[in-house]
Amino acid sequence: MRWLAEVNVRLRPGIADPEGQTIAGGLRALGFEVADVRAGKLLRVTFEAVDRERAESAVAQMCSRLLANPVMETADWELSADEPAAVGIES
Amino acid sequence: MRWLAEVNVRLRPGIADPEGQTIAGGLRALGFEVADVRAGKLLRVTFEAVDRERAESAVAQMCSRLLANPVMETADWELSADEPAAVGIES
Numbered sequence: 001m002r003w004l005a006e007v008n009v010r011l012r013p014g015i016a017d018p019e020g021q022t023i024a025g026g027l028r029a030l031g032f033e034v035a036d037v038r039a040g041k042l043l044r045v046t047f048e049a050v051d052r053e054r055a056e057s058a059v060a061q062m063c064s065r066l067l068a069n070p071v072m073e074t075a076d077w078e079l080s081a082d083e084p085a086a087v088g089i090e091s
Numbered sequence: 092m093r094w095l096a097e098v099n100v101r102l103r104p105g106i107a108d109p110e111g112q113t114i115a116g117g118l119r120a121l122g123f124e125v126a127d128v129r130a131g132k133l134l135r136v137t138f139e140a141v142d143r144e145r146a147e148s149a150v151a152q153m154c155s156r157l158l159a160n161p162v163m164e165t166a167d168w169e170l171s172a173d174e175p176a177a178v179g180i181e182s
Contacts, residue, residue, distance in 0.1 A: 002126065008133050023134065026157050032149060033139035035093065042099050042131040043114065048124035058123060066117050 003047055003055040004082035009068045009075050010040040043067060046082050055079055094138055094146040095173035100159045100166050101131040134158060137173050146170055 011017050017038055024037040045062065049055035059077050068075040102108050108129055115128040136153065140146035150168050159166040 010133065010135075020134070023158070024136075027136070027138075027153055030153075030156055032153060035137040035139065036135075037137075038135040040133040040135070042101065042133040043111070044101075044127075044129040044131070045115075045118070046126040046128075047118075048126065062118055062121075062123060065121055067114070 001048065001050060001055075002082040003049055003052075003079055005043075005045045005047070005055075005059045005062075005077045005079050007043040007045060007059065007063060007067055007075055007077040008040060009043065009063075009073050011038060011073055015072050040073075041067075052079070092139065092141060092146075093173040094140055094143075094170055096134075096136045096138070096146075096150045096153075096168045096170050098134040098136060098150065098154060098158055098166055098168040099131060100134065100154075100164050102129060102164055106163050131164075132158075143170070 011020075019039040020037040023039060024034050027034040027037070045059070047055075047058060049058050056079060059079060063075040063077070064070060102111075110130040111128040114130060115125050118125040118128070136150070138146075138149065140149050147170060150170060154166040154168070155161060
């Protein structure tokens with residue numbers, strides 16, 4: 001069964017965020033009254049797992065082993081069953 | 092009034108995503124049955140606007156003018172009133 005995990009990876013509070021600061025500076029230069037920008041990653045992972053429990057466990061492992069650096073980042077996710085597009089009409 | 096916009100910037104379908112492919116390769120090397128990974132950005136923008144209508148308009152402009160490249164990317168966002176932390180107790 002196929003699953004879609006939308007994983008948000010954010011920098012922890014207090015960790016310097018040069019990308020966010022650069023974006024904030026750009027927005028201010030365009031005239032927006034921006035107080036702060038924090039930049040993170042949005043990863044849409046489609047993967048196979050037999051049931052929801054194992055899918056949850058797999059995503060947690062993906063985050064801790066590769067997707068997020070636990071020293072600097074936090075990860076949260078939403079998991080949903082991924083309906084495959086009608087690629088082949090197999091009976 | 093201060094607002095928080097959580098802006099998701101995603102690559103349009105069909106646009107090559109080398110970052111996502113690299114992450115997918117890394118996850119497969121760790122043994123996960125990953126079909127696909129798409130990488131995007133999650134930007135948390137705090138900014139000033141007098142009311143919700145102008146805040147919505149400001150975010151739409153930020154996206155079209157700086158945050159997303161409309162040729163390759165789509166942006167969507169959630170807007171919420173940002174409760175300022177109790178930094179100073181001013182009356």
